[in-house]
Amino acid sequence: MQLTSEQAQAIVAAAAAKAAEIKVPMNIAVLDAGGHPKMFLRMDGAVRGAIDIATKKAKTAVLFEVNSETLWEFCKPGGPAQGLQFTNDILVTFAGGIPLKTRDGEMLGAIGISGGEVSQDVQVAKAGFAAFIG
Amino acid sequence: MQLTSEQAQAIVAAAAAKAAEIKVPMNIAVLDAGGHPKMFLRMDGAVRGAIDIATKKAKTAVLFEVNSETLWEFCKPGGPAQGLQFTNDILVTFAGGIPLKTRDGEMLGAIGISGGEVSQDVQVAKAGFAAFIG
Amino acid sequence: MQLTSEQAQAIVAAAAAKAAEIKVPMNIAVLDAGGHPKMFLRMDGAVRGAIDIATKKAKTAVLFEVNSETLWEFCKPGGPAQGLQFTNDILVTFAGGIPLKTRDGEMLGAIGISGGEVSQDVQVAKAGFAAFIG
Amino acid sequence: MQLTSEQAQAIVAAAAAKAAEIKVPMNIAVLDAGGHPKMFLRMDGAVRGAIDIATKKAKTAVLFEVNSETLWEFCKPGGPAQGLQFTNDILVTFAGGIPLKTRDGEMLGAIGISGGEVSQDVQVAKAGFAAFIG
Numbered sequence: 001m002q003l004t005s006e007q008a009q010a011i012v013a014a015a016a017a018k019a020a021e022i023k024v025p026m027n028i029a030v031l032d033a034g035g036h037p038k039m040f041l042r043m044d045g046a047v048r049g050a051i052d053i054a055t056k057k058a059k060t061a062v063l064f065e066v067n068s069e070t071l072w073e074f075c076k077p078g079g080p081a082q083g084l085q086f087t088n089d090i091l092v093t094f095a096g097g098i099p100l101k102t103r104d105g106e107m108l109g110a111i112g113i114s115g116g117e118v119s120q121d122v123q124v125a126k127a128g129f130a131a132f133i134g
Numbered sequence: 135m136q137l138t139s140e141q142a143q144a145i146v147a148a149a150a151a152k153a154a155e156i157k158v159p160m161n162i163a164v165l166d167a168g169g170h171p172k173m174f175l176r177m178d179g180a181v182r183g184a185i186d187i188a189t190k191k192a193k194t195a196v197l198f199e200v201n202s203e204t205l206w207e208f209c210k211p212g213g214p215a216q217g218l219q220f221t222n223d224i225l226v227t228f229a230g231g232i233p234l235k236t237r238d239g240e241m242l243g244a245i246g247i248s249g250g251e252v253s254q255d256v257q258v259a260k261a262g263f264a265a266f267i268g
Numbered sequence: 269m270q271l272t273s274e275q276a277q278a279i280v281a282a283a284a285a286k287a288a289e290i291k292v293p294m295n296i297a298v299l300d301a302g303g304h305p306k307m308f309l310r311m312d313g314a315v316r317g318a319i320d321i322a323t324k325k326a327k328t329a330v331l332f333e334v335n336s337e338t339l340w341e342f343c344k345p346g347g348p349a350q351g352l353q354f355t356n357d358i359l360v361t362f363a364g365g366i367p368l369k370t371r372d373g374e375m376l377g378a379i380g381i382s383g384g385e386v387s388q389d390v391q392v393a394k395a396g397f398a399a400f401i402g
Numbered sequence: 403m404q405l406t407s408e409q410a411q412a413i414v415a416a417a418a419a420k421a422a423e424i425k426v427p428m429n430i431a432v433l434d435a436g437g438h439p440k441m442f443l444r445m446d447g448a449v450r451g452a453i454d455i456a457t458k459k460a461k462t463a464v465l466f467e468v469n470s471e472t473l474w475e476f477c478k479p480g481g482p483a484q485g486l487q488f489t490n491d492i493l494v495t496f497a498g499g500i501p502l503k504t505r506d507g508e509m510l511g512a513i514g515i516s517g518g519e520v521s522q523d524v525q526v527a528k529a530g531f532a533a534f535i536g
Contacts, residue, residue: 005150005178016139036182040174044139048170048303049331052355077345090354118348168302169450197451211479214520215496217487221454273418273446284407304450308442312407316438 057097058112068097191231192246202231325365326380460514470499
């Protein structure tokens with residue numbers, strides 16, 4: 001099963017709606033299961049420095065098949081895999097990247113959000129995921 | 135004046151509609167005036183190898199403020215600037231990248247299309263541009 | 269509105285004058301709103317290792333539309349976005365990068381200074397900014 | 403002997419004056435003998451795609467201690483060193499890069515110009531060089 005454009009558009013629309021609701025313009029990246037871009041939107045006013053962060057959150061989620069912040073447990077000071085975050089051309093290990101896994105556990109891609117406080121990014125990423133999982 | 139999300143979405147929708155009409159799934163990249171991603175869509179079935187091509191066509195158009203194929207006159211065999219295409223982390227010098235210039239000549243960004251024959255890419259890029267210029 | 273050469277030259281001249289006054293040769297980088305180089309000067313005696321630092325300070329300021337050191341609050345140990353500084357091909361998150369925002373809040377680019385103590389870099393960056401804002 | 407800021411500024415001013423005279427806005431890059439940036443100016447209206455070209459012309463001149471177009475004899479089709487232009491993170495092998503050699507043959511750096519027709523770039527590069535050699 002592959003992530004469709006229709007799904008990607010629904011995910012981006014739901015994320016953008018949540019971002020508009022909380023009044024924080026966001027960068028919204030959707031990658032497919034192979035880590036290739038499927039859809040991207042930079043809302044008006046979202047900082048350009050967060051384009052790369054959104055994309056790398058999604059990349060981190062898709063490559064490790066977990067939420068981006070899960071990686072932090074491994075690479076934080078004192079963790080067992082320090083430096084992990086510098087592999088794969090830089091991972092982003094704070095929250096806002098969520099793998100798009102179906103209820104059957106098949107991973108079709110990931111969403112990555114950046115532009116606000118981390119907690120806001122998460123809210124928006126969850127709204128995008130909710131549109132995916134239905 | 136900055137390219138808005140609303141404009142970017144109209145451009146992408148028009149390009150995708152034309153691509154659907156000619157039955158060739160496309161990668162559709164929209165960059166802003168500074169060359170930063172504003173919107174991207176990979177239609178279902180569009181080859182992933184063309185993601186980078188679409189993006190680099192748009193980059194070429196935005197950096198030189200001309201259609202991407204214009205550069206080829208300079209760097210083709212016998213041209214005055216051979217090797218030009220290897221600068222700027224690789225330019226794409228065939229057609230499918232069009233700067234988004236207003237009727238007043240202000241450049242707000244560029245559209246880049248890749249996924250089909252070059253002539254098909256151009257058709258789709260023109261449809262996207264038409265939605266911009268109105 | 270675009271940053272002009274005349275503005276860039278006034279900014280660089282003012283920064284260089286301040287650097288001469290405090291007797292610390294500096295690297296002075298001015299980027300436009302899209303993050304592209306507008307002007308650069310390495311004063312005699314400024315270390316070459318600080319060329320990249322000056323440029324990345326300006327890049328950080330322009331991409332996030334804040335002073336470069338603002339980012340440190342997010343990515344310092346215990347901060348909410350650790351690793352942020354490794355995105356965007358490396359950000360520089362100490363002081364010396366200032367966005368060139370008009371009194372109306374429009375950002376036309378950024379100045380980045382490196383070559384001395386951080387506090388000296390800031391002094392010189394502020395002198396450059398003062399020449400911009402008038 | 404090292405290229406001074408004063409020399410760099412005189413070179414850039416002379417190049418910019420010539421560019422203004424022929425009414426073609428240019429990117430003007432001056433590197434030192436080690437290939438590090440000494441000064442850069444993008445004139446208003448100069449295309450941003452030519453920033454990298456100007457810089458790489460100067461890099462080519464400084465690394466091989468000849469005019470940038472001299473390399474083309476080696477790497478052109480049928481030449482003895484094909485692919486040469488892809489080394490050193492891409493060289494630019496058309497005209498507009500001139501090493502800053504003193505009358506005694508000491509090389510202090512290079513100037514690279516891009517933004518117009520190649521012949522115009524050369525005119526402007528020569529004007530910059532003339533300000534250097536006196």
